[in-house]
Amino acid sequence: MTKSNVTRASRAKTGGKSSVEPCACCGFAPDPNGRPFSITFEQPDVIDQIEPELLDVWGGDPFMAIKDVGFFVRVLMPIKLDNGWSIDFGTWLEVHADDFREAWKTWNFPEYKDLQMDGYIGNEVAPWERFPHALVKAAVRDLDQVPYLVSSEDETFTKLLTGAWPHAEVLSKYAELLKSEPPQN
Numbered sequence: 760m761t762k763s764n765v766t767r768a769s770r771a772k773t774g775g776k777s778s779v780e781p782c783a784c785c786g787f788a789p790d791p792n793g794r795p796f797s798i799t800f801e802q803p804d805v806i807d808q809i810e811p812e813l814l815d816v817w818g819g820d821p822f823m824a825i826k827d828v829g830f831f832v833r834v835l836m837p838i839k840l841d842n843g844w845s846i847d848f849g850t851w852l853e854v855h856a857d858d859f860r861e862a863w864k865t866w867n868f869p870e871y872k873d874l875q876m877d878g879y880i881g882n883e884v885a886p887w888e889r890f891p892h893a894l895v896k897a898a899v900r901d902l903d904q905v906p907y908l909v910s911s912e913d914e915t916f917t918k919l920l921t922g923a924w925p926h927a928e929v930l931s932k933y934a935e936l937l938k939s940e941p942p943q944n
């Protein structure tokens with residue numbers, strides 16, 4: 760993970776003074792409306808591994824094709840935390856060309872609700888870092904959101920998507936991004 764690739768970008772209203780008390784154990788404050796934290800990886804990690812003169816990219820967010828590498832679609836990885844909070848990680852799914860075209864065609868149409876794709880996660884996400892090279896399924900949960908990672912036949916991903924992770928450990932990796940209070944002076 761490179762720091763510059765990660766932001767708190769979200770389409771939802773954010774900012775302002777927190778109406779909730781920070782957690783006593785870790786000092787993080789939950790979203791006042793109980794929404795998941797948003798942490799977004801701006802691009803697939805592989806982009807940083809390609810010499811700029813060899814990098815040939817079509818598209819952008821949410822559809823990115825990288826010549827001689829593959830096809831990537833923006834997805835959300837929903838992670839539950841042990842204190843009831845959650846994080847939606849914006850990441851990328853490397854998919855088959857056919858699924859990429861299908862996603863592109865249906866994205867803004869009613870058929871979007873039935874979109875399903877299997878692919879490989881395109882980012883190393885702290886604190887898990889490198890994931891196994893195994894397929895993860897993405898499906899549409901909300902017509903106004905990009906597809907969510909929902910399941911996998913791989914045990915690591917099943918645990919990732921169904922478990923409740925130690926919140927302080929996960930959030931501390933993103934402490935800089937998640938600081939909610941403005942500077943005092």
Ligand SMILES: [Zn+2]
Pocket residue numbers: 782783784785786787926927
């Ligand atoms: Zn805490």
